[in-house]
Amino acid sequence: MAGIKDVAKAAGVSVATVSRVMNNRGYISKETRRKVEKAMESIDYHPNQIARALQKNQSYFIGIIVPDSNHPFFSDLIKYVEMSANERNYKLLVCNSLDDPDKEAKYISMLRQNQVDGIIMCSHTMDIESYRKVPFPIVSFDRFISSTIPCVGSDNYRGGELATEHLIGLGCKRLLHISGPLELDILSNRRRDAFVITSMKHGVAYDIIEGAHNKLTFNYFWTFIHENLTPERLQEYDGIFCSNDLVAYALYLYAQQHGIDVPSQLKIIGYDYHSFTRMLQNPKLTTIMQPSDRIGVMLTNTLIQMIENADGELINNTTVDVTLVKGDTT
Known part of the structure; x- marks a missing residue:
């Protein structure tokens, strides 16, 4: 041999x-x-990976817990995490919490029993103290948990600011923001903060519809829009900023269904610019791009740095820039 x-x-x-x-x-x-x-x-x-693992007291496995790997953004993110981990000779275990705190806790326990070297947390349904008790390295996506758990995320505030300024710059006079759930202190809610502050700064009237749950399927968002926006209410707005691209696309179809032309009567902006958005041709969504490739690499590299430098200095949080991608809906 x-x-x-x-x-x-x-x-x-x-x-x-x-x-x-x-x-x-x-x-x-x-x-x-x-x-x-x-x-x-x-x-x-x-x-001989087993021999290497025993010699170094490492498994060379890392876990990633996401709300739903079927969602295009998390599907993209998993791909880039796996690619980056593979370059560093690590393997990836993928877990779907489906926004269930009990399931999330069981996955953390399962990953611990399988002796993973660390976890990338993209699902945040448990209380902060539960994450602090995890006995191996954790990197968080989009949520500040503690000073010992680094966080990687996009510049959500700037994203909300770019979207709102774009709508106002196109002459919109009454805005709506369809947000995710606001009960958790996650960084994506900074999009909502930027929407409010930017609207107030420009003296533009605005409303907010909060997502009841962070369900990540198109069918959920389609139902959510039907239940929360009557056609009559929809006609009150000329610009809507959506918390993600699936909401934006569902809203576009809903507007078309009720004879509201996009973008002449209603302008729509999404958030993510993932593989689903790039696939769309009619319409091409106007959206805020948070680069899943760069985020995936940063999450992986940060976690492996923690694993391989267990006694090193604390690693800083990382914010990745966002950009506006102009499409057919504004």
Whole structure:
């Protein structure tokens, strides 16, 4: 059976260099990495992951808990987390909480029993103290939990500001924001804060409809709009900022169904710009893009940095910039 010395000989490098490539440690040039990887392939060498894990007291597994992997944003995010983890020789376990705190708690317990090295938390249904008691590294997406748990998220306030300013700049006089649930202190609610402050700054009338639950399916949002916006009420607004793109698209279809033209009578802006949004051609949504690729990489790198530098300094929170993508709905 081929070993690490055989890889080093085939690649024409030292055993230490092969080890650094395998463990992703230290600086390795792209050319050297390619030589080592080509040598491993040519002699059919496969590292013994179990031995590595026992030697380092690591499993090289990380978990990610999301509300619903079927939602396009979280589907995209999982893809980029998995890609980034794979580059660092880690494997990913995916858990869906479906916004159930009991299920979320059971998943944390299950991941602990399977000795994962850390968790990326994208579902936040439990109280903050429950996360603080978890005995291994956690990185949070979009929620500040504690000073010892880093948070990665997009600039939600700026996103809400960009959306509201865009509608006002197009001449909208009465605005509506369809938000997510506001009972949790999550960063996405800063979109609502920016909407209110920007509307007030410009002296523009506004209303807010709060999402009853953070359900992440199109059918839920379609029903939610029917239950909370009569056609008569919808006609009171000329600009609506939605908390995500599924809401925005459901709202667009609802407006069309009732003879309200978008964008001449009603302008609509979403939030996310995920794979579903990019797929849409009629209409192309105007939306705020929070880059799931950059967020996924930052979440993964932050967690692995915590895992591999357990006694190091605390890692700072990270905010990723957002941008407005102009489409056909404004």
